[in-house]
Amino acid sequence: MNSDNFRMPVRRLAALATAAALTAAPLILSARPAHAAGGHGHASAAVLRAGLDVSLLHRTAAVPLTLSLNEVRAPGDAGRTALSARLDGVNQGRPFSVLRADVASARATATDERAEGSVRLADARLHVPGLPLLSLVEVGTVTARATCAAGRKPEAEANVLGAVTVLGRRTTLTAGGPTEVRVPGVGEVRVDLAEHRTTSGTAASTALRLKVSVNPLRLNVAEVTGTVTLAEASCATPAGEGETTPSEAPASSRPAAPAPEKSTEAPAPRAEPQGTRSGLAETGGSSATPYIAGGALALLLLGGGAVTVARRRRG
Numbered sequence: 001m002n003s004d005n006f007r008m009p010v011r012r013l014a015a016l017a018t019a020a021a022l023t024a025a026p027l028i029l030s031a032r033p034a035h036a037a038g039g040h041g042h043a044s045a046a047v048l049r050a051g052l053d054v055s056l057l058h059r060t061a062a063v064p065l066t067l068s069l070n071e072v073r074a075p076g077d078a079g080r081t082a083l084s085a086r087l088d089g090v091n092q093g094r095p096f097s098v099l100r101a102d103v104a105s106a107r108a109t110a111t112d113e114r115a116e117g118s119v120r121l122a123d124a125r126l127h128v129p130g131l132p133l134l135s136l137v138e139v140g141t142v143t144a145r146a147t148c149a150a151g152r153k154p155e156a157e158a159n160v161l162g163a164v165t166v167l168g169r170r171t172t173l174t175a176g177g178p179t180e181v182r183v184p185g186v187g188e189v190r191v192d193l194a195e196h197r198t199t200s201g202t203a204a205s206t207a208l209r210l211k212v213s214v215n216p217l218r219l220n221v222a223e224v225t226g227t228v229t230l231a232e233a234s235c236a237t238p239a240g241e242g243e244t245t246p247s248e249a250p251a252s253s254r255p256a257a258p259a260p261e262k263s264t265e266a267p268a269p270r271a272e273p274q275g276t277r278s279g280l281a282e283t284g285g286s287s288a289t290p291y292i293a294g295g296a297l298a299l300l301l302l303g304g305g306a307v308t309v310a311r312r313r314r315g
């Protein structure tokens with residue numbers, strides 16, 4: 001009597017344990033959230049960026065001059081070819097020309113697969129306050145580009161083509177280090193040529209970077225110091241598509257009990273989008289695998305133990 005009463009719960013327990021073991025792996029996998037789809041990359045570009053301090057003849061403090069031309073971020077596109085500025089106490093309050101060029105374009109694009117910034121500047125003449133007739137620098141063609149594509153190493157390049165004239169002197173620039181140009185009674189300019197750098201996920205390039213220190217003594221300007229950057233581009237690699245899990249949970253948090261006629265195997269993994277990296281190893285395992293195996297094994301042992309006890313009671 002006691003044996004029969006005990007045998008039925010044990011059989012039910014064994015059946016439940018087996019069913020739970022069969023459904024454990026899909027449930028654990030479905031509880032692991034899929035990574036969200038990656039967003040767009042980032043890109044920026046600028047034809048000119050300047051940060052200068054302008055000291056006036058009758059003032060002890062410097063007047064800051066911060067400006068940029070065609071500075072864009074993705075998505076962005078600009079093509080102005082002239083830049084003027086105005087400073088109190090300089091040029092009798094009238095605007096003065098900072099940059100004029102035949103071509104001055106900047107573009108920044110970004111998608112979930114590729115981000116790129118690019119700049120092109122041609123036949124450009126750059127001036128600073130106090131030097132209305134003498135160009136700080138004149139260049140033929142300068143370009144900068146930074147490209148970041150999902151699944152690829154970022155790339156950056158910058159080029160200076162044609163003649164370069166600094167403070168009225170034709171100058172030969174070298175990639176081995178900065179070039180310094182000194183003009184008595186005017187000042188000096190240090191020029192860094194074609195800088196570019198990359199990391200595992202970013203890239204940046206600059207065609208010309210000028211460190212300026214001039215003393216024009218004209219138009220009420222005593223000294224101009226600071227930096228000017230010509231043709232600058234940067235980017236950050238898009239995240240790409242998010243990884244997918246081998247089995248995704250249904251909308252309901254309570255899975256239905258497994259039916260005998262239905263397969264208990266998890267659906268086959270979906271193909272990954274091109275250019276992305278999966279979080280799963282090449283063997284198909286994941287960080288949840290030890291927990292899945294351990295949970296399933298424990299449940300199977302519990303069911304086997306219950307059957308063994310039932311057989312001993314019958315004996």
